[in-house]
Structure formats: C-alpha cells, structure tokens
Amino acid sequence: MAAIIQVKPLTDVPPHLSASAQPQDPAFYQDPYPFYARQHGSHPAFFWEDYGHWCFADFKSVSALLRDKRFGRDILHVATREDIGLPVPNPHVADFDLTEKHSLLNLEPPDHTRLRTLVNRAFVSRQVEQLRPRIRQLAHELIDGFEEKDSVDLIKAFAAPIPAIVIAEMIGLPADMAPQLLNWSNRMVTMYMYNVTRETELDANAAAADFTAYLRDVIAERRKSPREDLLSHMLMTDRDGDVLSEDEVISTAVLLLNAGHEATVHTTGNGVKSILESALDPKTLFATPEQAEKTVEECLRFDAPLHLFTRYALVDTEVDGIPLRKGDVIGLMLGAANRDPARFARSDRFDPFRSDGANVSFGAGIHFCIGAPLARIELQESMKVLFDRLPQLRIVEPPRYGNVYHFHGLEKLMVSWR
Numbered sequence: 001m002a003a004i005i006q007v008k009p010l011t012d013v014p015p016h017l018s019a020s021a022q023p024q025d026p027a028f029y030q031d032p033y034p035f036y037a038r039q040h041g042s043h044p045a046f047f048w049e050d051y052g053h054w055c056f057a058d059f060k061s062v063s064a065l066l067r068d069k070r071f072g073r074d075i076l077h078v079a080t081r082e083d084i085g086l087p088v089p090n091p092h093v094a095d096f097d098l099t100e101k102h103s104l105l106n107l108e109p110p111d112h113t114r115l116r117t118l119v120n121r122a123f124v125s126r127q128v129e130q131l132r133p134r135i136r137q138l139a140h141e142l143i144d145g146f147e148e149k150d151s152v153d154l155i156k157a158f159a160a161p162i163p164a165i166v167i168a169e170m171i172g173l174p175a176d177m178a179p180q181l182l183n184w185s186n187r188m189v190t191m192y193m194y195n196v197t198r199e200t201e202l203d204a205n206a207a208a209a210d211f212t213a214y215l216r217d218v219i220a221e222r223r224k225s226p227r228e229d230l231l232s233h234m235l236m237t238d239r240d241g242d243v244l245s246e247d248e249v250i251s252t253a254v255l256l257l258n259a260g261h262e263a264t265v266h267t268t269g270n271g272v273k274s275i276l277e278s279a280l281d282p283k284t285l286f287a288t289p290e291q292a293e294k295t296v297e298e299c300l301r302f303d304a305p306l307h308l309f310t311r312y313a314l315v316d317t318e319v320d321g322i323p324l325r326k327g328d329v330i331g332l333m334l335g336a337a338n339r340d341p342a343r344f345a346r347s348d349r350f351d352p353f354r355s356d357g358a359n360v361s362f363g364a365g366i367h368f369c370i371g372a373p374l375a376r377i378e379l380q381e382s383m384k385v386l387f388d389r390l391p392q393l394r395i396v397e398p399p400r401y402g403n404v405y406h407f408h409g410l411e412k413l414m415v416s417w418r
C-alpha cells in the first residue's frame with residue numbers, strides 16, 4: 001500500500017470550500033506557499049479537488065488531528081478492502097508491499113505500540129547525543145573533499161551523505177554502502193509520487209527486492225556473530241518472550257534507512273537556502289548551541305521537507321462540520337500549518353530568533369518522528385561546521401525543488417565560497 005488513496009468520490013462539497021492546485025504543476029510545487037496563504041485567508045479546511053479529499057492547512061487542526069484517535073495511518077485493522085472499496089494489492093509490487101507491511105508508519109495500536117517500543121530505545125536523545133563528534137567529523141571530511149573546487153552541488157556533496165552514513169552505521173551497515181542505500185531508497189520513494197506509472201512501480205519494486213535480499217544476507221551474518229549495532233539489537237530484543245520476526249526487522253531497517261535520510265537531506269538543503277537568502281549573518285545563527293537549536297527549528301518550520309500526510313477516518317465522524325465516513329481520507333498539511341499566521345507571528349518571515357514555539361515538521365501523536373532527536377543533532381552539527389568552514393558560502397544558480405510535491409526538497413543547490 002504505497003500511497004493512501006481516497007477511493008469513494010465525495011459529493012456535495014459546497015463550491016466555496018473547494019480548491020484546486022495541481023501537485024505536478026512546477027509553478028505550484030516550486031512555491032506552494034501562496035496557495036497556503038490563500039487557504040489560510042479563506043478556508044483552511046477545504047476540499048482539495050486534485051487529490052479528491054478534505055485537507056487541513058491550519059496549525060490548530062493539523063496538530064489536533066495528528067493526535068486524534070478517530071483517524072489512523074492504516075484502516076485494514078478496522079475494515080476490509082471490500083468494505084471501503086480499496087483495490088486488491090498488485091502482484092508486480094509485492095516486494096515493495098512486503099517492506100511496507102510491518103512498517104511502523106503503516107501500523108496502528110496494538111501492533112504499532114509493540115514494534116515502536118522495541119525500536120525506540122536506540123533513538124532517544126541520550127543515545128543519539130553520543131553521535132555529535134562523528135557527525136562533525138563527517139562534515140569536515142566532506143568539506144575537505146570539495147573545498148579546493150570553485151563550486152559544488154551541496155545536496156550531493158554534503159547534505160545527502162551525512163544522514164545516509166549516520167543511519168547506515170547505526171543500523172550496522174558499512175559506510176561505503178551509503179551510495180547504494182541512497183539509490184534503493186530514492187527509487188522506492190518514487191512510489192509516493194502523484195499518479196505513479198507502472199514503469200516507476202516496477203523499478204521501485206526491483207529496488208525493494210534488492211534492498212531486502214541484501215538485508216537478509218546481513219541478518220544471516222549477524223545471527224551468527226552479533227555486533228553492537230541496531231540490527232543485532234533488533235534480532236536479539238526480547239520483551240517477555242516477544243521477539244521481532246525477520247520480516248519485521250527488514251521492514252524496520254528499510255523504514256529507518258529511508259526515513260532516516262530523505263527528510264534530513266531536504267532540510268539541510270532547504271535550510272541552507274533559507275539562511276543564504278536571508279540577510280542574516282550565518283555566524284550568529286550557530287554562535288551558541290542554544291542558538292543553533294533555534295536556527296534548525298526555524299529551518300524546519302519555514303521550509304518543511306514533508307508537506308502532506310494523510311489519515312483514514314476509522315469511524316463515521318465529523319470535523320469542523322465536515323461529515324466523514326469510515327475509510328475517507330483527510331490530508332494534514334504540515335508545510336502549511338507551519339506558515340499559519342494565526343500560530344506564528346510574521347509566519348512568512350525566516351526568523352531564527354523567534355520564540356513562538358514548536359512546529360509540526362516531525363508530526364505529532366503516536367507516529368511522531370522517532371528520528372527527530374537524531375535529525376536535529378545532524379542538522380545542528382553539520383550546518384554549524386559548514387558555515388564555520390565556508391563563511392563566504394553563496395548560491396550561484398537558482399535552486400529548484402524536486403517534482404514530488406509532498407517531499408519538498410531541492411534537486412540541486414549549487415554554491416560557491418570564493
């Protein structure tokens with residue numbers, strides 16, 4: 001089940017509550033913020049015609065609905081496919097579906113609670129704090145590698161390798177596998193694109209099959225000789241006799257590897273762009289650990305890497321007077337909620353000194369990002385090293401965002417420091 005889809009067309013939507021923005025239109029996905037501002041000024045809860053479901057763009061609703069137990073990421077624990085008209089799974093994406101089957105992101109309690117409890121320990125702040133020196137070292141090594149050049153694509157040369165290597169090493173895979181992991185992951189996330197083609201599905205499925213086969217080999221080795229890594233830990237974890245199955249370990253490792261870098265890469269790119277496009281002196285933005293934290297939070301708020309997540313209504317219900325039937329999909333617009341003028345003063349201004357509270361870039365509720373403490377540390381350390389080492393950093397080509405609307409990140413960020 002790659003993308004959540006609204007299967008029953010909704011009728012009776014009052015025309016004034018309906019809005020259109022084509023997710024594949026570059027004019028939209030390069031800069032979705034004017035659309036968000038229009039919805040904030042008129043109807044923050046609206047029927048998004050192009051997706052065919054209701055969406056929520058205001059902070060209060062997004063934050064509340066992420067925590068609302070009437071809604072879930074999965075529906076098949078309370079309904080059958082036939083009940084809500086979901087299509088049967090396609091055999092040509094069976095390998096991809098298998099990696100998703102036990103993914104935390106597709107589970108609801110009690111299965112979700114069980115799996116999350118077994119994995120969570122590795123990601124608490126106390127554990128990931130120990131990674132700061134390794135992240136700094138990686139950032140320095142990458143800059144050493146390109147500093148002699150005149151310009152570089154910062155996404156490829158700096159933003160992408162750091163989170164990929166860090167999560168690979170945490171799981172227990174060699175750092176030199178990072179490019180291969182990035183390749184599998186990039187091909188798999190194309191399944192979340194709007195209107196996926198069969199060709200894309202086949203390629204994503206092939207990537208999932210190769211990724212899984214690779215992990216099965218590593219798992220077989222770890223069973224024979226366990227190490228101090230997350231994979232060995234997951235294989236051996238036992239809570240009152242409860243252990244993770246091999247498929248659960250594979251789903252979790254794939255999810256951690258995929259979720260563990262995509263959004264962090266995008267936040268680094270978007271954040272560096274926001275900083276360089278502001279008139280602010282980057283030095284002051286990372287001058288103290290406290291200020292580095294605030295700067296990273298503002299990067300996450302101002303140009304979030306993940307803009308839209310969906311939920312199923314698990315019961316017939318109603319939100320803000322909008323009637324919803326069991327199985328209906330709703331869209332929670334994280335990127336828009338972070339720009340809600342009712343929540344953030346001068347919400348369209350990049351201001352790393354603001355103190356008006358948390359954003360929703362990491363979600364909320366039971367699916368709140370397990371990697372948030374790690375991502376924050378990666379962003380604080382890597383961006384500080386970058387601006388310390390290259391104080392003259394500037395953008396030398398207009399940056400462009402990639403064409404998957406809800407994964408809002410730059411394809412390329414050409415910079416120079418001379």
Ligand code: HEM
Pocket residue numbers: 066073104105106116167255256259260261263264267305306309310360361362363364366367368369370371372374375
């Ligand atoms: C800036 C970087 C990141 C952002 C913005 C981000 C954002 C998110 C969001 C919004 C969700 C919740 C989705 C929903 O509620 O439907 C989520 C879940 C998740 N994230 Fe992240 N993430 C980031 C980095 C990471 C990292 C580094 C890891 C792993 C090491 C990670 C692992 C996960 C996992 C496993 C889940 C599923 C949790 C669950 O369903 O219980 N993420 N992330």
